[in-house]
Amino acid sequence: MRLFLHQLRADQLVFWRNRESAIFVYLFPVLLFLLLGTVYGGTYEGRPVVDYLVASLIAYGVANTAFGGLAIMLVVRRELGILKRIRSTPLPAATYVAAALASIVVVFLLQTATILLLGKLVYDAAWPDDWLSVALAVGVGAAAFCALGLAAAALIRSSEGAAAVVNVIILPMTFLSGGFGPTRDFPDFLQRIADVLPLTYFVELIVGIFVHGEALWAKPGTIAVLVLWGLIGAAIAVRRFRWEPRLG
Amino acid sequence: MTAIRVRDLRKRYGQVEALRGISFEIEEGEVFGLLGPNGAGKTTTVEILEGYRRRDGGSVDVLGHDPQRAERAFRERIGVVLQHSEMWPNLTVAETLRVFAGYYRRSRDVGETIALVGLGHKRDDRIKTLSGGQKRRLDLALALVGDPELVFLDEPTTGFDPQARRAAWEMVRGLRSLGKTILLTTHYLDEAQQLADRLAVLRDGEIVTIGTPGELVDASGPTEIRYRLDGELTLLRTDEPTRALHELTGRALTEGRELRDLEVRRASLEDVYLELLREEEAPE
Numbered sequence: 001m002r003l004f005l006h007q008l009r010a011d012q013l014v015f016w017r018n019r020e021s022a023i024f025v026y027l028f029p030v031l032l033f034l035l036l037g038t039v040y041g042g043t044y045e046g047r048p049v050v051d052y053l054v055a056s057l058i059a060y061g062v063a064n065t066a067f068g069g070l071a072i073m074l075v076v077r078r079e080l081g082i083l084k085r086i087r088s089t090p091l092p093a094a095t096y097v098a099a100a101l102a103s104i105v106v107v108f109l110l111q112t113a114t115i116l117l118l119g120k121l122v123y124d125a126a127w128p129d130d131w132l133s134v135a136l137a138v139g140v141g142a143a144a145f146c147a148l149g150l151a152a153a154a155l156i157r158s159s160e161g162a163a164a165v166v167n168v169i170i171l172p173m174t175f176l177s178g179g180f181g182p183t184r185d186f187p188d189f190l191q192r193i194a195d196v197l198p199l200t201y202f203v204e205l206i207v208g209i210f211v212h213g214e215a216l217w218a219k220p221g222t223i224a225v226l227v228l229w230g231l232i233g234a235a236i237a238v239r240r241f242r243w244e245p246r247l248g
Numbered sequence: 249m250t251a252i253r254v255r256d257l258r259k260r261y262g263q264v265e266a267l268r269g270i271s272f273e274i275e276e277g278e279v280f281g282l283l284g285p286n287g288a289g290k291t292t293t294v295e296i297l298e299g300y301r302r303r304d305g306g307s308v309d310v311l312g313h314d315p316q317r318a319e320r321a322f323r324e325r326i327g328v329v330l331q332h333s334e335m336w337p338n339l340t341v342a343e344t345l346r347v348f349a350g351y352y353r354r355s356r357d358v359g360e361t362i363a364l365v366g367l368g369h370k371r372d373d374r375i376k377t378l379s380g381g382q383k384r385r386l387d388l389a390l391a392l393v394g395d396p397e398l399v400f401l402d403e404p405t406t407g408f409d410p411q412a413r414r415a416a417w418e419m420v421r422g423l424r425s426l427g428k429t430i431l432l433t434t435h436y437l438d439e440a441q442q443l444a445d446r447l448a449v450l451r452d453g454e455i456v457t458i459g460t461p462g463e464l465v466d467a468s469g470p471t472e473i474r475y476r477l478d479g480e481l482t483l484l485r486t487d488e489p490t491r492a493l494h495e496l497t498g499r500a501l502t503e504g505r506e507l508r509d510l511e512v513r514r515a516s517l518e519d520v521y522l523e524l525l526r527e528e529e530a531p532e
């Protein structure tokens with residue numbers, strides 16, 4: 001536990017000290033929220049648009065931060081040889097991975113809290129009724145997307161490509177899964193694709209809670225799909241994760 | 249006590265046989281040098297002993313552990329400088345060392361370790377602002393901060409300026425006087441000669457010779473006498489340098505000629521080294 005906290009503190013220091021990661025991983029979804037909140041207002045289907053925006057940007061955040069931020073961070077460290085170097089210290093591998101995950105989850109939670117707070121303060125959004133469901137949904141989403149982030153880190157070959165690959169995944173995924181607005185009018189084949197994307201299910205869950213005031217338990221099937229994706233990610237990560245840089 | 253015992257160690261990467269059954273032992277408190285050309289298998293050997301790579305054959309004992317199992321107790325006792333590695337670019341030297349110090353049950357004082365490698369004036373600078381040689385010193389500091397008994401140094405002074413190299417040598421001697429065991433690889437013969445109590449020359453995954461630097465030079469045979477006569481350079485190898493020189497100079501004197509550029513030299517470690525590598529290439 002002492003080692004875990006020590007490493008978590010180190011990871012936080014590394015994260016916030018690096019301007020790119022602080023801006024792109026933490027700040028970007030927040031800025032996007034402010035931008036969209038300024039442009040779109042009023043109501044949609046009788047609900048305040050800002051509620052949709054809060055939910056959408058939390059969904060974008062889970063993809064951007066728990067998935068993308070984690071994957072890029074691990075690939076860069078692996079290719080620099082930092083992971084390899086740490087492997088010969090007494091820090092256990094499991095502690096290292098746990099701290100890296102915890103660190104990115106801390107960032108994601110701060111980001112979510114910032115969006116909630118700005119929604120309330122700037123756009124006068126209502127607080128969600130059911131905080132427990134919010135916390136659990138955010139937790140399940142973070143876990144599933146962290147697992148997928150580990151899998152992506154295991155599959156991405158170079159740090160140069162990492163940001164590109166991650167963005168090519170995140171942006172279309174968020175768009176297709178309704179993170180940037182309703183998908184009802186999308187052509188059929190795009191909706192078919194969206195049906196298999198993990199983010200679709202997280203959006204469903206989080207929109208349900210924020211906009212329609214549902215409880216988390218209202219959609220057990222949705223949770224099950226998210227958990228399944230998380231398990232797939234974890235399985236890939238366990239099989240393919242490497243500590244050493246790739247040769248050449 | 250023996251710190252490292254390696255018997256018939258074998259490693260292959262696909263078609264490449266990187267280690268073809270090497271054996272050596274390193275005593276506690278000894279500085280052991282591993283020399284050899286690019287691709288000889290130095291890094292492979294060192295990384296097997298550090299626990300990074302799995303062997304394909306033979307046995308390895310490092311401080312009573314099998315490094316392949318990479319137990320935590322083992323990692324508490326070793327310090328590692330990899331041939332290549334970078335650190336978090338935006339942390340300072342002192343911050344990075346504090347992070348690493350926290351990994352060990354018993355660690356050295358961070359400030360003292362920074363001073364030891366001569367980075368005192370850089371302790372609050374970010375790592376991305378360090379020069380190549382300064383980063384290498386940081387690697388060294390990171391290897392020492394856990395106060396290890398056994399230190400692996402894979403080309404620790406590559407990229408150092410001559411002054412920094414001397415300073416690193418002093419440091420290695422300092423570590424040795426503290427009773428640490430050191431396994432270092434290097435391409436620099438003077439470094440091996442200066443630092444190593446014993447050294448092994450590796451070529452193509454085999455040890456071609458092993459011994460103290462003095463033994464290697466002694467085993468190298470004849471003394472060389474060079475001179476220029478009538479503009480022509482002559483090289484004479486002899487096991488009886490006194491007699492050969494006497495005859496040579498005697499003849500020159502009676503003939504009234506000058507032996508220009510006359511030079512008598514024992515083989516240096518470098519000659520021995522190059523000779524060893526040449527012998528191995530000959531059978532092609």
Ligand SMILES: Nc1ncnc2c1ncn2[C@@H]1O[C@H](COP(=O)(O)OP(=O)(O)OP(=O)(O)O)[C@@H](O)[C@H]1O
Nearest residue numbers: 247261264266284285286287288289290291292293
């Ligand atoms: N991970 C690897 N995969 C495949 N081949 C490898 C790998 N590591 C090393 N080799 C090969 O094994 C041989 C020994 O390599 P090694 O890195 O041990 O040499 P070295 O003596 O450290 O060389 P250098 O002085 O260049 O650092 C080389 O032929 C190299 O190409």
Ligand SMILES: [Mg+2]
Nearest residue numbers: 290291292331
């Ligand atoms: Mg090497």
